Amino acid sequence: MLVPPPQRPNRLTPMLDVAADWPWWLIVTILLGLLILFSIVTNTRMQNIFWAISAGVLITLVVSVSAYAIAVTIGLVVGLGRVAKNRVIFNLAAFYVEIVRGVPILVLLLYIAFVGVPAMVAGINAVGDWLVGLGLGFIGYGLTNFSTRNVDFVLRVVIGLGVAYGAFEAEIFRAGIQSVEKGQMEAARALGMTYYQAMRHVILPQAVRRILPVLGNDFVSMVKDSSLVSVLGVADVTQLAKLYASSTFLFFQTYSMLAFIYLVLTILLTRVVRAIEGRLSLFRQ
Amino acid sequence: MNPSAPPHDMVVIKHLVKQFGQLRAVNDVNLTVPHGQVVVIIGPSGSGKSTVLRCINHLETPTSGEIWVDGRQLTHASKDLNAVRAEVGMVFQQFNLFPHLTAVENIMLAQRVVRKRSTAEARRVALQQLERVGIPEKAKTYPGQLSGGQQQRVAIARSLAMNPKVMLFDEPTSALDPEMIKEVLDVMLDLARDGMTMVVVTHEMGFARNAANEIIFMDHGQIIERGTAEGFYTNPQEERTRSFLSQILH
Numbered sequence: 001m002l003v004p005p006p007q008r009p010n011r012l013t014p015m016l017d018v019a020a021d022w023p024w025w026l027i028v029t030i031l032l033g034l035l036i037l038f039s040i041v042t043n044t045r046m047q048n049i050f051w052a053i054s055a056g057v058l059i060t061l062v063v064s065v066s067a068y069a070i071a072v073t074i075g076l077v078v079g080l081g082r083v084a085k086n087r088v089i090f091n092l093a094a095f096y097v098e099i100v101r102g103v104p105i106l107v108l109l110l111y112i113a114f115v116g117v118p119a120m121v122a123g124i125n126a127v128g129d130w131l132v133g134l135g136l137g138f139i140g141y142g143l144t145n146f147s148t149r150n151v152d153f154v155l156r157v158v159i160g161l162g163v164a165y166g167a168f169e170a171e172i173f174r175a176g177i178q179s180v181e182k183g184q185m186e187a188a189r190a191l192g193m194t195y196y197q198a199m200r201h202v203i204l205p206q207a208v209r210r211i212l213p214v215l216g217n218d219f220v221s222m223v224k225d226s227s228l229v230s231v232l233g234v235a236d237v238t239q240l241a242k243l244y245a246s247s248t249f250l251f252f253q254t255y256s257m258l259a260f261i262y263l264v265l266t267i268l269l270t271r272v273v274r275a276i277e278g279r280l281s282l283f284r285q
Numbered sequence: 286m287n288p289s290a291p292p293h294d295m296v297v298i299k300h301l302v303k304q305f306g307q308l309r310a311v312n313d314v315n316l317t318v319p320h321g322q323v324v325v326i327i328g329p330s331g332s333g334k335s336t337v338l339r340c341i342n343h344l345e346t347p348t349s350g351e352i353w354v355d356g357r358q359l360t361h362a363s364k365d366l367n368a369v370r371a372e373v374g375m376v377f378q379q380f381n382l383f384p385h386l387t388a389v390e391n392i393m394l395a396q397r398v399v400r401k402r403s404t405a406e407a408r409r410v411a412l413q414q415l416e417r418v419g420i421p422e423k424a425k426t427y428p429g430q431l432s433g434g435q436q437q438r439v440a441i442a443r444s445l446a447m448n449p450k451v452m453l454f455d456e457p458t459s460a461l462d463p464e465m466i467k468e469v470l471d472v473m474l475d476l477a478r479d480g481m482t483m484v485v486v487t488h489e490m491g492f493a494r495n496a497a498n499e500i501i502f503m504d505h506g507q508i509i510e511r512g513t514a515e516g517f518y519t520n521p522q523e524e525r526t527r528s529f530l531s532q533i534l535h
Contacts, residue, residue, distance in 0.1 A: 181379075181381075183377060183379050183381040184381060184383065186344055186377070186381065187375075187377060187381035187382075187383070187440075188383075188395075189344065189367075189370065190342055190344060190370055190373075190374075190375040190377075190444075191370070191371070191394075191395035191399060191443070191444070191447060192367050192368070192370040192371030192372075192395060192399040192400075192447065193367070193395060193398055193399055194367055197398050197399070201383075201394055201398060202383050202394075205385050206383075206384065206385055209385065
């Protein structure tokens with residue numbers, strides 16, 4: 001006895017059936033993108049907007065790349081600390097990760113820009129005073145006269161973003177390290193390697209290969225989060241868009257252009273990241 | 286009684302106890318492996334035989350008892366420990382080759398980093414050991430491209446390249462397909478004939494018969510019986526030994 005195939009409920013016609021499976025989100029995105037592109041090409045107003053704010057893209061990229069480099073470095077060091085046997089190191093690392101992950105990135109940026117950096121400058125001044133006291137005036141005076149104003153805001157936000165993301169990268173490194181089988185460390189130690197030798201030659205090479213896709217995705221996230229530096233007045237693409245929009249009152253067009261620029265950046269970067277992953281997995285065994 | 290290990294005994298274990306929380310995995314084990322001899326430890330799973338082996342190179346830290354390797358007592362001092370571990374080779378059930386390095390690189394790594402040999406010297410020794418285990422042509426391949434038996438032989442070569450004084454084998458063939466067991470056992474037999482001091486935990490009774498100077502049967506953390514290869518099979522003394530042997534000899 002033949003059982004009829006199950007009917008899909010709530011479908012009106014076969015045509016709608018097929019269309020329901022199309023990736024509408026992608027189609028609409030591409031259409032909107034083409035619309036904006038078309039408007040840039042034909043509409044001078046849109047062209048003006050584009051040229052006014054695209055100068056900020058360089059700052060956005062510089063900030064993103066520098067902050068990310070700092071974040072990955074911090075992530076490696078703190079990640080190792082999170083798996084260390086030494087209780088002092090372990091607790092310091094855990095403290096950093098918990099605090100930094102628990103505070104919004106914007107708040108962290110404000111903290112580091114207006115609290116952290118002045119404190120660091122005070123420290124540098126103190127070291128300068130000490131050096132002058134020792135008679136090393138030629139270095140000492142430079143340090144004593146170092147003032148908070150000398151620290152560029154771009155540097156402050158780069159440090160801030162780096163520290164903020166560093167906590168997340170630390171957790172990613174920790175996960176990568178812990179995902180390597182226990183037997184690898186055992187084999188390395190059984191051969192007489194120290195913990196650090198085993199980490200450097202056996203565990204970390206494997207851990208890093210595993211977390212590269214995640215690191216790539218986090219870089220794309222960093223590009224988006226770099227928009228926060230506009231709050232501190234840094235002239236990235238978001239800040240330029242805000243200034244332009246509030247002076248010309250073309251909010252809709254300007255902010256659409258801004259979103260479009262970010263979309264192009266992130267989609268391009270995602271493609272680049274995937275390509276790099278693909279190349280690396282050829283070398284990986 | 287002389288408390289220190291006589292110079293010619295390679296491994297001496299005295300009153301070894303290892304406790305994991307409530308579980309006493311090893312309960313007062315005493316064991317001596319003279320130079321150049323092969324000791325095989327057999328027993329059901331959970332008998333503590335692997336734990337005893339792993340205490341010899343301190344992969345497990347003994348709860349109490351003494352372990353002497355080549356006349357030196359093992360303590361917690363870690364600089365000491367790394368030096369001793371370089372003299373004690375270990376082969377694992379799961380091979381534990383480094384997947385991101387080729388076979389020859391696997392064998393070269395510890396030589397360069399621990400023994401501080403030059404790259405050229407390390408490579409020479411590595412290729413020599415690969416010849417010894419019978420797969421010199423696989424030098425540039427990655428572990429992922431090797432069969433289980435080949436991987437285990439590379440693992441053996443990796444340990445041998447460090448010129449250890451004693452080799453430990455923790456169920457080296459248990460993870461292998463049957464047709465590859467022989468190639469690994471042959472390498473181990475060769476090693477035994479060359480005079481290497483070996484402690485082997487295994488279920489391979491044929492190997493034990495051919496190579497062991499002494500066979501030890503453990504159960505529930507204790508040594509139940511020990512004897513020479515011949516005596517063990519022809520006339521096991523203890524009841525538990527007899528029942529275990531009847532289960533695995535088929």
